Amino acid sequence: MLVSFESLSETAKVWIYPASRKFYKEELETVEEKVKTFVSEWKSDDADFKASYQFLYNRFIIVLAEDEDGKLTNQDIDTLVGFILQLQTEYELELLDKMNVCFKQGEYVQYKEIKEFKKLLKSKSVSSKTIVFDNLIQTKEELEHYWEVPITESWYNRFL
Numbered sequence: 001m002l003v004s005f006e007s008l009s010e011t012a013k014v015w016i017y018p019a020s021r022k023f024y025k026e027e028l029e030t031v032e033e034k035v036k037t038f039v040s041e042w043k044s045d046d047a048d049f050k051a052s053y054q055f056l057y058n059r060f061i062i063v064l065a066e067d068e069d070g071k072l073t074n075q076d077i078d079t080l081v082g083f084i085l086q087l088q089t090e091y092e093l094e095l096l097d098k099m100n101v102c103f104k105q106g107e108y109v110q111y112k113e114i115k116e117f118k119k120l121l122k123s124k125s126v127s128s129k130t131i132v133f134d135n136l137i138q139t140k141e142e143l144e145h146y147w148e149v150p151i152t153e154s155w156y157n158r159f160l
Contacts, residue, residue: 002040003050008064010141012052013072017061017084018102018135020094020111027091028058035061038083043076057109059102060133061087061095064140101156102133104148109133118159121151128152128160 043049051065101117
């Protein structure tokens with residue numbers, strides 16, 4: 001069942017899918033509607049199942065679900081990944097590569113391959129204060145407190 005983000009517990013499971021490019025203005029409404037429909041219908045046979053989503057910076061698709069009783073199965077996760085793969089194909093962008101780096105450069109969110117990001121660090125184009133997105137977080141609490149952090153507070157600090 002689709003619920004508001006705020007109503008989910010701090011331990012709700014989180015999946016973050018960073019897009020390799022911003023969604024174009026004409027795509028936004030359609031993509032968000034598809035995500036909303038998917039989350040609404042995901043595990044619809046389970047009346048106790050609660051899920052939500054967020055669409056941030058026109059680039060990140062974030063799906064959250066309560067899994068207090070361990071009801072999420074591998075098949076449920078496969079269904080989510082299959083949906084994301086469909087979006088990836090339909091909109092011709094990458095959504096599943098979590099090893100690329102997303103970071104803020106002024107008001108813009110950049111998406112770079114790790115190799116290119118290391119070069120930016122070496123050339124001082126980004127600094128230790130640059131805000132990065134840790135797309136490997138796993139809970140709502142981590143999303144709220146540790147998703148957008150300076151490089152020094154992320155696992156990317158090993159490249160400094």
